[in-house]
Amino acid sequence: MSLDNGVWQIFSDLDSLNRVGVANALIGKESFPHETIEPLSIKPTGWNQKKLSDSQWLYNRCHLVGYQLTGENNNMKNLMTGTRSFNTPHMLNYENQIMDYIRLTGNHVRYRVTPHFIGDELVARGVQMEATSVESNDFAYNVYIFNIQEGYTIDYTTGKATKN
Structure with missing residues (x-):
């Protein structure tokens, strides 16, 4: 992997149902944002919000490439509907591992996030x-995170959820 072109990010075009696709990035300290995050306004596919029993919201607008890594924010190609626990702590944990590794070493990380939809x-x-x-072999992961919320059944076709 060459660093000749610096840090970058590429997002797949939305499909015919306006769903996100694969997101790719080369991340380094120079890609970290320096401004505070703006509130998100985009409603990704399946956005069928409801409150959980603890008064938290069921869904988050989940960045495929986390804001803290590149500053990419209100981009429809980078936001999907994800449960609260899917986004935080699960995705956030792995995004923070990248950020911590880069801060510790100054190295760059090649990153790819692939959402998995079934049918429509x-x-x-x-x-x-x-x-x-990119620069060494001391950091790597390949994980799958399920988009679920304990105590709820999600209709992945519509985004509607019912409490178990």
């Missing part, structure tokens, strides 16, 4: 997150 479903069943250091 508007809410992804989960994402595959892949990361690897």
